Amino acid sequence: MAKVTIPIGPQHPSLKEPESFSVTIDGEKIISMTMKLGYNHRGIEKACEERTYLQDMYLIERICGICSHTHSTCFIQAVEEIAGLEIPRRAAYIRSLVGELERIHSHLLWLGVAGHEIGFDTLLMYSWRDREIVMDLLAMLTGNRVNYAINTIGGIRRDINADNIRDILKAVDTLEERTKYYIQIATQEVTLIQRLSGVGTLSFEDAKRLGAVGPTARASNLPRDTRKDDPYAAYGELNFKVVTDTHNDVYGRTLVRVGELMESYAIIRQILTNLPDGPIAVKAPRKIAPGEATSRYEAPRGEDLHYVKSNGSDKPERVKVRAPTLANLQSVSKMLENGYLADFPIVIAAIDPCFSCTDRMIVGVHHPDGELAGAMDWKALRTYSIDWYKKNRGVNFKIKA
Amino acid sequence: MWPGAMLKEVLCSLFKKPATHNYPFVKIAKPEAFRGKLNFFSDKCIGCKICMRDCPSNAIIIHKIADKQFEAEIRLDKCVYCAQCVESCPKKALEATHDFELASLSQDSLRVIIK
Numbered sequence: 452m453a454k455v456t457i458p459i460g461p462q463h464p465s466l467k468e469p470e471s472f473s474v475t476i477d478g479e480k481i482i483s484m485t486m487k488l489g490y491n492h493r494g495i496e497k498a499c500e501e502r503t504y505l506q507d508m509y510l511i512e513r514i515c516g517i518c519s520h521t522h523s524t525c526f527i528q529a530v531e532e533i534a535g536l537e538i539p540r541r542a543a544y545i546r547s548l549v550g551e552l553e554r555i556h557s558h559l560l561w562l563g564v565a566g567h568e569i570g571f572d573t574l575l576m577y578s579w580r581d582r583e584i585v586m587d588l589l590a591m592l593t594g595n596r597v598n599y600a601i602n603t604i605g606g607i608r609r610d611i612n613a614d615n616i617r618d619i620l621k622a623v624d625t626l627e628e629r630t631k632y633y634i635q636i637a638t639q640e641v642t643l644i645q646r647l648s649g650v651g652t653l654s655f656e657d658a659k660r661l662g663a664v665g666p667t668a669r670a671s672n673l674p675r676d677t678r679k680d681d682p683y684a685a686y687g688e689l690n691f692k693v694v695t696d697t698h699n700d701v702y703g704r705t706l707v708r709v710g711e712l713m714e715s716y717a718i719i720r721q722i723l724t725n726l727p728d729g730p731i732a733v734k735a736p737r738k739i740a741p742g743e744a745t746s747r748y749e750a751p752r753g754e755d756l757h758y759v760k761s762n763g764s765d766k767p768e769r770v771k772v773r774a775p776t777l778a779n780l781q782s783v784s785k786m787l788e789n790g791y792l793a794d795f796p797i798v799i800a801a802i803d804p805c806f807s808c809t810d811r812m813i814v815g816v817h818h819p820d821g822e823l824a825g826a827m828d829w830k831a832l833r834t835y836s837i838d839w840y841k842k843n844r845g846v847n848f849k850i851k852a
Numbered sequence: 853m854w855p856g857a858m859l860k861e862v863l864c865s866l867f868k869k870p871a872t873h874n875y876p877f878v879k880i881a882k883p884e885a886f887r888g889k890l891n892f893f894s895d896k897c898i899g900c901k902i903c904m905r906d907c908p909s910n911a912i913i914i915h916k917i918a919d920k921q922f923e924a925e926i927r928l929d930k931c932v933y934c935a936q937c938v939e940s941c942p943k944k945a946l947e948a949t950h951d952f953e954l955a956s957l958s959q960d961s962l963r964v965i966i967k
Contacts, residue, residue: 506908509934573858580871587883594885600934608939609885632861640857 454482461490465568465796468806476792484787486780491807499770504530504604504739507767511757514772515808516597517560520546520553521750522757522772522808523602528683529746529759530604530767534739540685540727542606547685548619548722549592549601550748551715555626556585557751558708558715561803562633565705568797569646574636581629584622591618606732616723623716630712637705647702651786651798654699661781665753666711667802669695670703677749688725691718701801738765750775752803774808882950887935889951892924892966896945903937903946912937912946917967928954928962 454477461469469490475482495514499507512523524546531538538546559582566574586596592611593599601607637643653663658671668675676693678686694710696703743760753775760769779802786798840846873880882888890912899922903912911931915923924946935948956962 502908503906505906505936509908509932509936513932573862577858577861583871591883591885594883594887594935595933598932598934600887600936603939636857640855642855 459795466799467564468804470804470806472795474787474792474795479791479793481787481790481792481795484784486784488780488806488810491810493807493810496770496772496811499767501766503737503765504767505737507770508602508604509598509600511770511772512598512600512602515774515805517557517805518553518750518752518755518808519598520549520601521748521755522774523600524550524684525746525748525755525757526759526770527602527604528748529744529757530739530761531735532744532746533742533759533761534604534736536605536733536735538606539730539733541610541729542731544685544722544726545607545611545731546602547689548611548719549589549599550684551718551722552585552589552592553599554751555712555715556582556589557803558712559585561708561751561800562705564800564803565701565797568800569643571643571646574643578633581626584626588619588622591615603732603735605735606730608732610731611726616726619719620723623719627713627716630709630716634709634713637709643705644702647705647797648698648700650701650794651790651801652700653782653786657785658782661785662778663753663782664775664778665750665803666704666707667753667779667782669693670707671699672697675754677747677754681747683746683748685722689718689721691721701797704801738763739767752776752805753778772808772811774805776802776804776806776809777811779804780809882952886950886952887933887938887948889928889949889954889964890924890926890931890935890937891947891949892926893945893947894922894924894967896943897922897924898943898945900942902940902942906936906940908932908934908936923965923967926964926966928964929959 454475456473456475459472459474460466461471471487471490473485473487475484495510498510502510508523508527511526512519514522559578563575563578563582566572566578589599590596592615593601593609601609653667653671655671655673658668658673663671663673664675672695674693674695677683678691679693691714694707694714696707696710698706739761741761741763743758745756745758748755748757755775756773758769758771759767762768783799783802786801787795790798837848840848897914899914899916899920901914904910904914909930909932911927913925915925917923933948938946938948954962
């Protein structure tokens with residue numbers, strides 16, 4: 452049969468956000484997939500350069516409605532590193548607490564969406580009902596269900612009291628019971644297992660080579676977790692394990708996410724029992740000293756990366772955001788290869804994509820003769836990074852010939 | 853193994869109360885920390901305009917109406933309800949209320965002037 456290329460999107464019922472995919476199929480089988488980003492570009496990075504650091508925090512928080520704490524914390528960490536601010540331990544613990552609550556709500560949301568994509572809407576209804584428990588907790592702690600605005604430069608804005616701790620522990624017990632039920636469903640429900648097994652396979656080698664992050668990487672048995680690799684906030688003092696799985700498919704990604712929910716409950720209990728006393732914020736200057744910093748944060752979807760450059764004024768000179776979905780998009784193409792067209796929605800949904808987080812702009816400068824300049828190739832980028840580390844951090848990497 | 857592992861839960865739910873709230877008729881309590889529509893106390897305002905400088909969406913404007921008298925113009929359509937102005941105000945002249953039902957068909961009613 453002849454190969455056919457069909458466009459999917461930008462507006463498509465199975466996708467939650469406008470995104471264009473071009474899928475080449477041979478009968479029912481997918482041969483290859485390419486995608487076109489850019490339908491959600493909002494110019495947030497440029498807008499950040501026009502606002503002060505404090506205003507940017509609220510803007511950055513609105514990059515994503517699901518992982519808003521992720522983006523604001525990641526940005527604030529970079530700003531605090533440039534300014535040389537050390538946040539109080541209590542603030543670090545509460546940042547981790549909100550981060551874990553956010554992970555719980557994101558994973559429960561994903562579980563429902565995945566159920567919906569495979570026609571298992573019962574799971575959607577129940578997991579989203581249980582998600583309300585954690586949404587109420589977030590509202591109680593921070594004031595709002597989304598866009599929590601708990602961070603401020605130098606710490607956090609709201610303290611928690613003994614009543615809050617009691618309420619959180621009670622709700623976490625309920626959630627843990629429900630999650631155990633979902634683990635039971637995920638391991639017993641034969642429709643779920645058969646629908647997800649062998650779909651969207653990504654081998655360990657491919658996950659490593661294509662730079663997969665978050666649950667997508669961990670379901671391919673790649674223990675990549677920023678909370679362990681480069682601990683931030685209070686994670687360095689907490690005891691938890693990185694959940695991995697060897698299924699390599701969408702089923703494995705489901706197991707990783709429900710397993711991570713259980714880890715999150717354990718982390719929250721540790722945070723609340725070891726919560727240090729003291730102030731919640733240090734005073735931050737309005738003008739940040741010149742410098743640059745890169746900050747990493749383990750979002751529910753994977754590693755989030757922010758780069759901030761300061762020129763000494765109260766506004767940043769450059770802000771760069773790399774959302775976890777961008778890191779996972781290369782893996783999606785690989786996962787879809789040799790799969791069926793009917794699996795397309797669930798394979799895309801399995802990385803928990805957020806395209807409006809992802810959409811950034813790169814300006815390629817063309818020479819008069821048509822050659823693309825201004826962008827660095829892999830070799831040049833590698834040489835540059837090795838030189839940068841030698842000059843700025845005193846680390847001497849050996850280049851293999 | 854048979855399909856239908858959730859069947860028991862589904863059948864039990866038939867005899868449970870709905871998990872949703874009958875919203876416009878039944879109102880649920882909002883959390884203490886909720887950030888809603890802003891309120892302004894003109895007697896406390898000293899006109900330093902720090903709230904205007906810190907607002908991420910230019911939603912608040914302080915006008916001088918007479919000597920040492922100020923009024924606040926609050927744009928409810930621009931406001932992102934972060935309550936940074938409440939925190940920045942050195943004299944506590946602003947507060948976030950629990951009022952959130954602010955939808956309106958005309959833009960004029962979203963421009964609130966508090967004297």
